[in-house]
Amino acid sequence: MLALGLTGCARLLDTTRLSYLAIDESPPQSYLPVLQALVRTVLPFDHPRFPPVSPEAIDQRLLKLFPFRPDDEETLTLRRALMIFNDVHLFPAALPALLAQELNALGVDDRHSPAWSEAVGTMRAADERIYAQFSGGARPRPPEHFVDLTPEGRVEYYRLWSQSLFSVKRHFYRSTKTLILVSAWSMDEMWSSIGYAGPLVTGHDKA
Amino acid sequence: MTRLETDILIIGSGAGGGVLAATLSELTNRRITIIEKGGYFGREFFDQREWDMRVLYANDGNRTTADGWIPVRGGECVGGGTTINIALSFDPVRRVWDRWRQEFDVTGFSFDGGSSDYRVAGLNMAACTTDVRRRINVHSPDPQEVNDNNRLFEAGCRAVGVSTRLFELNMKDCLGCGYCAEGCAYDRKQGTMITYVADALSRGVRLVHHCEIDAIEFEQRKGRLTAVGARGRVRATSVGSRPNAVSAGNIHISARIVFVCAGAIETPVLLMRSGHPDPHGVLGKGLVLHPSLPIVGVMDRPLTNYRGISGSIYSDHFYESHGFYYECLFGHPVYGSVVLPGFGTDHFEQMLRFQQTAGFGVMLIDSSDPDNRVEWDPIHARRAIRYRLAESDKIRLRFAARKGVEIMLAAGAHEVILPSEEPVGPAAAPRFHRASEAAACDDLQFRPHQTTITSAHCQATVKMGEDPRRAGINSRGESHFVKNLLICDSSAFPSSCGANPMVSILTMARYQGRRIAAEMGRYDP
Numbered sequence: 001m002l003a004l005g006l007t008g009c010a011r012l013l014d015t016t017r018l019s020y021l022a023i024d025e026s027p028p029q030s031y032l033p034v035l036q037a038l039v040r041t042v043l044p045f046d047h048p049r050f051p052p053v054s055p056e057a058i059d060q061r062l063l064k065l066f067p068f069r070p071d072d073e074e075t076l077t078l079r080r081a082l083m084i085f086n087d088v089h090l091f092p093a094a095l096p097a098l099l100a101q102e103l104n105a106l107g108v109d110d111r112h113s114p115a116w117s118e119a120v121g122t123m124r125a126a127d128e129r130i131y132a133q134f135s136g137g138a139r140p141r142p143p144e145h146f147v148d149l150t151p152e153g154r155v156e157y158y159r160l161w162s163q164s165l166f167s168v169k170r171h172f173y174r175s176t177k178t179l180i181l182v183s184a185w186s187m188d189e190m191w192s193s194i195g196y197a198g199p200l201v202t203g204h205d206k207a
Numbered sequence: 208m209t210r211l212e213t214d215i216l217i218i219g220s221g222a223g224g225g226v227l228a229a230t231l232s233e234l235t236n237r238r239i240t241i242i243e244k245g246g247y248f249g250r251e252f253f254d255q256r257e258w259d260m261r262v263l264y265a266n267d268g269n270r271t272t273a274d275g276w277i278p279v280r281g282g283e284c285v286g287g288g289t290t291i292n293i294a295l296s297f298d299p300v301r302r303v304w305d306r307w308r309q310e311f312d313v314t315g316f317s318f319d320g321g322s323s324d325y326r327v328a329g330l331n332m333a334a335c336t337t338d339v340r341r342r343i344n345v346h347s348p349d350p351q352e353v354n355d356n357n358r359l360f361e362a363g364c365r366a367v368g369v370s371t372r373l374f375e376l377n378m379k380d381c382l383g384c385g386y387c388a389e390g391c392a393y394d395r396k397q398g399t400m401i402t403y404v405a406d407a408l409s410r411g412v413r414l415v416h417h418c419e420i421d422a423i424e425f426e427q428r429k430g431r432l433t434a435v436g437a438r439g440r441v442r443a444t445s446v447g448s449r450p451n452a453v454s455a456g457n458i459h460i461s462a463r464i465v466f467v468c469a470g471a472i473e474t475p476v477l478l479m480r481s482g483h484p485d486p487h488g489v490l491g492k493g494l495v496l497h498p499s500l501p502i503v504g505v506m507d508r509p510l511t512n513y514r515g516i517s518g519s520i521y522s523d524h525f526y527e528s529h530g531f532y533y534e535c536l537f538g539h540p541v542y543g544s545v546v547l548p549g550f551g552t553d554h555f556e557q558m559l560r561f562q563q564t565a566g567f568g569v570m571l572i573d574s575s576d577p578d579n580r581v582e583w584d585p586i587h588a589r590r591a592i593r594y595r596l597a598e599s600d601k602i603r604l605r606f607a608a609r610k611g612v613e614i615m616l617a618a619g620a621h622e623v624i625l626p627s628e629e630p631v632g633p634a635a636a637p638r639f640h641r642a643s644e645a646a647a648c649d650d651l652q653f654r655p656h657q658t659t660i661t662s663a664h665c666q667a668t669v670k671m672g673e674d675p676r677r678a679g680i681n682s683r684g685e686s687h688f689v690k691n692l693l694i695c696d697s698s699a700f701p702s703s704c705g706a707n708p709m710v711s712i713l714t715m716a717r718y719q720g721r722r723i724a725a726e727m728g729r730y731d732p
Contacts, residue, residue, distance in 0.1 A: 044552040105274050155551055162628040170656035171275055181544040186258035194561035196540050199255035200384050201392045
């Protein structure tokens with residue numbers, strides 16, 4: 001299974017980087033709408049050639065393949081990260097906890113060094129710049145939550161996370177994108193749309 | 208608690224352990240037990256589905272570097288990596304072993320076919336390579352077995368003056384289904400599970416799978432720390448696995464010789480977890496991954512890509528000058544969807560061109576940097592794979608990407624896509640339509656989580672050599688500090704073995720197996 005290793009989602013699930021950014025527990029009614037909105041952003045269900053697979057079917061499959069159990073420490077980080085992601089206005093904020101995690105990710109030993117300060121300044125300025133491009137011309141200001149953005153706004157906002165110089169933000173982008181793509185493209189129902197004939201052996205149970 | 212007694216305990220059933228078990232059972236009458244962490248999944252289980260077959264991989268296919276960026280793929284099942292690789296077979300690279308002799312004080316491993324190393328008649332690498340090649344049926348595919356994807360790669364290389372070669376593969380009468388990486392459902396790929404492990408089992412070797420070793424046990428004997436066995440846990444047998452020899456629960460195995468063949472990630476971790484002495488801080492250091500960069504091209508017409516032999520053409524044109532290979536290969540929809548950049552409509556429209564898509568990869572021979580390492584955190588009982596691409600490696604990867612784009616365009620692609628979200632190229636995206644645009648690859652930064660880098664060839668985390676200040680084991684594979692503890696897998700390589708490592712590991716294991724059988728008295732209590 002080649003793809004799952006590409007996700008890096010295990011690390012996002014079992015490390016605690018972004019979890020420092022949130023204090024409160026994230027109940028399903030809070031993070032599931034964000035996850036569902038991401039599913040509908042990563043997969044273009046309204047594309048004329050998209051196979052007859054509903055968004056709800058992908059939602060269910062994702063939660064089957066990657067269960068978000070309430071007492072599961074491993075998914076706690078992702079649940080909390082989804083909540084932070086949902087808060088659009090937080091994107092350009094260089095929160096101290098995020099800086100701490102970036103420091104750790106980059107293996108920087110001295111957080112007081114001029115080099116680190118300069119690096120943070122560069123990363124932060126870049127995020128502020130791309131966020132300004134995202135939100136700057138909009139009147140009124142964009143909604144405060146990802147789930148409330150227009151489909152086009154969701155695409156633009158989600159792309160910001162792939163372009164941040166903070167690796168922890170790119171990690172979130174890549175992990176969530178991959179969880180969704182793995183959930184979708186492991187379904188037989190998706191394959192005919194791309195001309196993939198699927199396995200040659202028969203008689204095996206499938207997940 | 209299950210208690211077993213054995214003469215020889217082999218931890219790991221892959222390229223190293225499988226061959227050792229077969230060779231020692233062939234040449235000695237000792238009792239041998241193989242322990243495998245993963246399950247015993249055979250052809251009846253391999254359903255050619257990417258998601259289902261994740262169970263054949265370490266961490267269910269989700270073993271990555273500590274920052275979550277680079278997947279560190281490895282087999283975790285009977286047969287290890289040889290069960291899930293795509294059969295690419297390179298003989299041991301003689302000049303690499305010669306360099307290890309000079310730089311790491313490695314002894315033995317003569318490549319002269321007339322040599323008798325350790326005074327064992329006919330023991331040399333040439334003879335062992337011949338043995339291995341014969342047993343796993345290494346051969347070049349017939350020209351008619353080369354599919355469109357490989358042909359296009361070959362044509363693209365030729366058009367830009369880059370030489371290519373036919374791979375050698377360990378297959379027998381391949382049916383060309385294209386699912387090597389999901390386990391061969393037809394037993395045509397000659398991995399160790401159906402060759403060497405099968406040989407060993409037929410000679411009475413015991414196999415315990417689903418068994419995680421917590422620690423190797425050491426005792427002081429005659430003034431030397433000596434390996435005397437191991438302890439661990441046997442999990443319940445997974446659905447689809449063949450039956451196990453013992454019940455689930457704790458297990459203790461007493462042994463006179465312990466071999467660790469758990470791969471370059473798990474072997475040093477097991478040594479650290481067991482309290483193996485490491486006075487010079489060698490264990491786990493200098494990890495090599497062979498980082499790989501996929502290159503994707505979109506052709507004007509459908510082609511045979513996911514069917515047929517995945518990899519039959521490669522290029523070592525830049526091996527001497529830049530230290531990398533191009534290797535042709537292709538994936539299936541889950542892998543493909545994850546590799547492709549972007550999301551939403553843009554991504555889906557890339558997927559719609561699946562049948563027109565060609566692919567090959569760059570495989571970089573990376574430097575062995577001591578900062579790249581495997582660590583064991585005893586407090587949290589967690590291992591970490593620390594790895595960072597060296598700047599010198601990034602320079603070579605940029606060059607490889609640039610030439611790779613040119614090759615793919617020359618092969619007829621109207622668009623070349625790099626698996627990256629980096630804003631490079633004429634459209635601030637890594638997509639190329641003309642050879643003149645390929646120079647934009649020089650701007651790639653290879654930022655974590657922005658460009659896809661993969662790996663499957665972890666090596667060099669214990670290292671052999673006669674100097675214990677630089678190597679964890681000697682050239683016989685013996686621990687410098689623990690008697691009767693030997694290592695025989697890719698962790699023993701002092702640096703990259705210079706190619707896809709399977710045959711190098713098998714050959715080393717065949718060599719060590721023959722030597723040990725002849726020197727068995729050396730390991731008597």
